Amino acid sequence: MSNKVFQQNLDDKKGPQPGGPYLIQMLFKEPVPMPDKEKMTAVMGKHIGATECFCYDKKMAGFAALDHIAEFQDGKCPVQLMVMKCDKFKGKGFDAFLLSQMWDCQEDRERIFRECRYQVVATDMLAAALPALERANLDADFLEALAELYPSCEAFYFQNCGKLFLAEDVRSHQIEGQDRFIRFGxxxxxxxxxxxxxxxxxxxxxxxxxxxxxxxxxxxxxxxxxxxxxxxxxxxxxxxxxxxxxxxxxxxxxxxxxxxxxxxxxxxxxxxxxxxxxxxxxxxxxxxxxxx
Structure with missing residues (x-):
């Protein structure tokens, strides 16, 4: 338990926006290359179902989840799952207030932020249009695909809720269905x-x-x-x-x-x-x- 005193601050508008993107930060000790296109497509398909790679270059890879259709007033299209290139991780933006609520990784938290200097960010796009249960399961499937694609990942940080997990805890969980979203999101x-x-x-x-x-x-x-x-x-x-x-x-x-x-x-x-x-x-x- 932290003994630090925090002030109530309801003027803080930095919080997650309703329906906002499900942002996953994967943290690494060493830089990692983007997995090759065929491998990414195969692993995404294994976890998510029918997928199509619509962009792949040094900066990002994008996959359309063909079984998950977002419907809007002027049309519909598949939800997109984006994976960015490896970048430097400076550990900024994690104030004492956020750190105090990382209950799942208390013993390793400081080591992770000290040792991990690189990150890969992944996110869903257009998923806010899906029913809640469908999105929860899709985001959980996406997480499992990422955990397989990046075996050297040390930790996962979930920006929408402020949870930090050791990668091994993400890979070894036995949770099924929508409770995976509750666990990590x-x-x-x-x-x-x-x-x-x-x-x-x-x-x-x-x-x-x-x-x-x-x-x-x-x-x-x-x-x-x-x-x-x-x-x-x-x-x-x-x-x-x-x-x-x-x-x-x-x-x-x-x-x-x-x-x-x-x-x-x-x-x-x-x-x-x-x-x-x-x-x-x-x-x-x-x-x-x-x-x-």
Whole structure:
């Protein structure tokens, strides 16, 4: 746990934009060449399905995901998956606030930022037009293709949510379906509120799929229980395209497990902690803090 004190800053407009690109930064100790076109096309096809390489040069490679069609008012076209050339990584833009919430890589974080001097950036384009579940699975498939194409990658950083993972944790996971997006594309953050016994847990990353992030403002409950609850609710919202209406209730927590006998009320509010975004605030009944 970090003991650093941060200020609430809802003027910070740097946060991810709803529906914005799913940006993956792969970090390396040494420069890496762009894999050859045939290999990239084969690995993309293996993980994503029908793909077509529409650009390939020293600067970038682009693939059309032919099974994933983005529809717009004036037409439709396949979602594009872009991989940039290897570039220098200076480790800038990672302030103490972001670093404090990299829970999956705490022990290796400083070493990674010290040793990795190169990066390859990959992103989806036009994917905001897809249904949330389809995009979540496509982005997870894309990640798995990248992990195979770049075996010397040391770590993955997910810009939309601020998560950092060792590459081996990305390659060895046993998660299936849309929960892969929740694992890598959604960060559950934890804060102590200074001068009080209150805690705040929220998520970042759901807005990439135009789904609500979650927020819990509470006291006197094990925060790990609340973290697990947040991941479970995020998964439920993604799987069912957010069926939760303002004022409805969801199962609460007893002894660390979700419990039907306890109901927590949900309402849509603005986030208490940056980035500025709408959240689904979950009122934890007798454990709730703050006014709503």
């Amino acid at each position: 959604v960060n559950v953050r934890f804060f102590n509120i200074e001068g009080t016994e209150d805690m705040l847990i929220d998520t970042v990353g759901m807005s990439t799929l135009f789904l609500p992030d979650l927020q819990y403002h509470f006291h006197d409950m094990d925060p790990n229980w609340v973290v697990n609850h947040a991941y479970n609710v995020a998964s439920y919202i993604l799987e069912h395209d957010n069926p939760i209406k303002d004022g409805e209730t969801i199962d609460g927590v007893a002894d660390g497990q979700m419990c039907r006998e306890i109901q927590w009320k949900c309402q849509y509010e603005d986030a208490l902690i940056q980035p500025l975004r709408g959240v689904l605030d979950i009122n934890m009944g007798k454990y709730a803090s703050g006014g709503r």
